[in-house]
Amino acid sequence: MSEKVYVFDTTLRDGEQAAGTRLGSREKLAIARQLARLNVDIIEAGYPASSPEDFEAVQLISREIEGPVICALSRAVPSDIEACGKALAKARRPRIHTGIGVSDIHITGKFRDEKYGTTLAEKRVKILEMAVKAVKLAKTYTDDVEFYAEDSGRADPAYLFEMLEAAIQAGATVVNIPDTTGYAVPEQFGALIRAIREKVPGIDRAIISVHCHDDLGLAVANALAGVRNGARQVEGTINGIGERAGNAALEEVVMALRTRGDYFGVHTGIETREFCRTSRLVSDMLGMVVPPNKAVVGGNAFSHSSGIHVDGFLKDRETYEIMRPEDVGLAESRVVLTARTGRHGLRDRLEKLGYALSQEELDQTYQRFLVVADKKQEVFDEDLVAILHDEIHPVPEIYHLDYLQIYSGTSSIPTATVRLRVGAEVKQGAAIGDGPVDAVCRAIAEVTNTSAKLAQYDIRAVTSGTEAMGEVTVHLEQDGRRVMGRGASTDVIEASAKAYIDGLNKLLSVARPSGDVGSQQPGV
Numbered sequence: 001m002s003e004k005v006y007v008f009d010t011t012l013r014d015g016e017q018a019a020g021t022r023l024g025s026r027e028k029l030a031i032a033r034q035l036a037r038l039n040v041d042i043i044e045a046g047y048p049a050s051s052p053e054d055f056e057a058v059q060l061i062s063r064e065i066e067g068p069v070i071c072a073l074s075r076a077v078p079s080d081i082e083a084c085g086k087a088l089a090k091a092r093r094p095r096i097h098t099g100i101g102v103s104d105i106h107i108t109g110k111f112r113d114e115k116y117g118t119t120l121a122e123k124r125v126k127i128l129e130m131a132v133k134a135v136k137l138a139k140t141y142t143d144d145v146e147f148y149a150e151d152s153g154r155a156d157p158a159y160l161f162e163m164l165e166a167a168i169q170a171g172a173t174v175v176n177i178p179d180t181t182g183y184a185v186p187e188q189f190g191a192l193i194r195a196i197r198e199k200v201p202g203i204d205r206a207i208i209s210v211h212c213h214d215d216l217g218l219a220v221a222n223a224l225a226g227v228r229n230g231a232r233q234v235e236g237t238i239n240g241i242g243e244r245a246g247n248a249a250l251e252e253v254v255m256a257l258r259t260r261g262d263y264f265g266v267h268t269g270i271e272t273r274e275f276c277r278t279s280r281l282v283s284d285m286l287g288m289v290v291p292p293n294k295a296v297v298g299g300n301a302f303s304h305s306s307g308i309h310v311d312g313f314l315k316d317r318e319t320y321e322i323m324r325p326e327d328v329g330l331a332e333s334r335v336v337l338t339a340r341t342g343r344h345g346l347r348d349r350l351e352k353l354g355y356a357l358s359q360e361e362l363d364q365t366y367q368r369f370l371v372v373a374d375k376k377q378e379v380f381d382e383d384l385v386a387i388l389h390d391e392i393h394p395v396p397e398i399y400h401l402d403y404l405q406i407y408s409g410t411s412s413i414p415t416a417t418v419r420l421r422v423g424a425e426v427k428q429g430a431a432i433g434d435g436p437v438d439a440v441c442r443a444i445a446e447v448t449n450t451s452a453k454l455a456q457y458d459i460r461a462v463t464s465g466t467e468a469m470g471e472v473t474v475h476l477e478q479d480g481r482r483v484m485g486r487g488a489s490t491d492v493i494e495a496s497a498k499a500y501i502d503g504l505n506k507l508l509s510v511a512r513p514s515g516d517v518g519s520q521q522p523g524v
């Protein structure tokens with residue numbers, strides 16, 4: 001029997017940290033349920049000390065999710081570790097993930113205060129002490145303690161080895177080797193993991209984990225090189241979302257280990273047929289579109305179009321396919337719900353999406369579902385996620401789009417006129433723009449007098465054909481807050497206007513600071 005590689009999912013922590021939008025606890029719970037169905041071994045549910053919302057999400061997931069280990073992140077700081085201990089109190093299998101920066105760049109850059117010592121050598125001693133204390137404190141809450149040596153990819157190996165030895169001696173059962181900045185290259189990273197396995201005293205008492213970032217597009221390759229050289233836990237996120245360029249995409253790592261079992265000689269416990277569903281859920285919830293050419297879960301990952309390929313594929317699938325679409329859940333038809341779908345069918349679909357609703361919530365959702373089904377004939381998972389977003393976190397409709405008129409053509413300046421209702425008041429305005437979408441956004445900005453900046457705009461076709469339903473997602477920024485707005489219509493200009501107004505309504509109703517784990521690391 002081959003050895004098992006444990007799969008550690010950090011979509012809800014490292015992934016969400018970078019998404020530009022924050023999820024509520026119930027949305028995180030829905031993703032956690034789907035991750036449990038995917039059968040990941042560990043779910044990193046959040047960083048409890050970072051915000052009351054994160055604390056609450058870790059608590060809720062700990063209470064509700066059975067099966068995977070539930071993990072929470074902390075710095076090597078007693079108050080962080082205590083917050084993890086409390087948030088994980090109800091978890092059946094809790095893990096605390098604590099650690100500290102080990103590269104000289106992190107040590108000198110983040111621990112400038114003289115209380116950590118004045119020379120690099122003094123600071124190294126102090127940081128090692130803090131790491132040991134953190135692991136020991138975490139052990140008072142749970143036996144399962146993972147230690148991360150942040151920025152291992154750029155650390156002095158001798159100091160890294162010393163740190164790992166001390167962490168294991170203090171009780172760490174997993175040692176995480178993050179390439180925090182995505183600096184490593186596969187051969188070198190693989191050699192580092194091999195050296196850790198060969199040189200760190202006591203390493204046989206711990207599992208080596210790899211946590212790779214994608215700044216150079218090498219996260220998956222580095223993670224695989226780690227496994228090839230002895231790592232037995234891989235960390236990553238669904239769709240590879242995460243800080244900056246993201247984390248290793250778990251669906252890619254797992255399918256590489258499975259498809260190339262001949263080379264890696266290991267296995268995971270992942271239920272790979274859940275990958276597409278999980279990918280869609282994460283993409284819909286966070287409003288982060290999956291590129292069509294994305295490996296494993298992209299819309300084109302199993303499409304063949306050139307004559308030679310199609311001809312070969314039709315004769316023998318294996319000529320151009322190394323994985324079967326059904327193995328990643330693609331063969332499962334996209335569920336099409338219609339107005340004739342009763343409450344039972346809707347509940348079943350919602351449960352598959354990870355939502356367990358009360359009867360009252362189901363009734364409300366069903367009414368909204370019928371309105372959408374009437375308009376669209378077919379209702380897709382992403383529509384349901386949008387409906388649930390509204391039901392769970394209803395956004396007060398401060399601005400309502402009453403009327404929209406666009407004047408555009410190949411030889412005219414795009415001009416938009418919009419009329420919005422604000423309570424009993426009606427406001428109207430017009431603007432020109434570089435294109436019709438730009439014109440409509442400018443007209444809305446003028447009418448609402450907003451200072452919000454349009455930070456991101458994405459559009460995708462939810463159905464196919466020229467009458468396709470287009471879904472627009474915008475990210476708006478104002479005073480350090482960032483929110484996501486969505487809008488859907490068969491008219492992409494209208495979808496854009498709706499998304500923009502939805503974002504403005506959220507900005508006016510949500511007053512939540514963004515919490516970024518990375519930015520809080522230096523405050524140790």
Ligand code: KIV
Nearest residue numbers: 014148150151178180
């Ligand atoms: O990238 C990183 O170093 C991390 C640690 C906090 C594990 O995310």
Ligand code: ZN
Nearest residue numbers: 014178180211
């Ligand atoms: Zn990370």
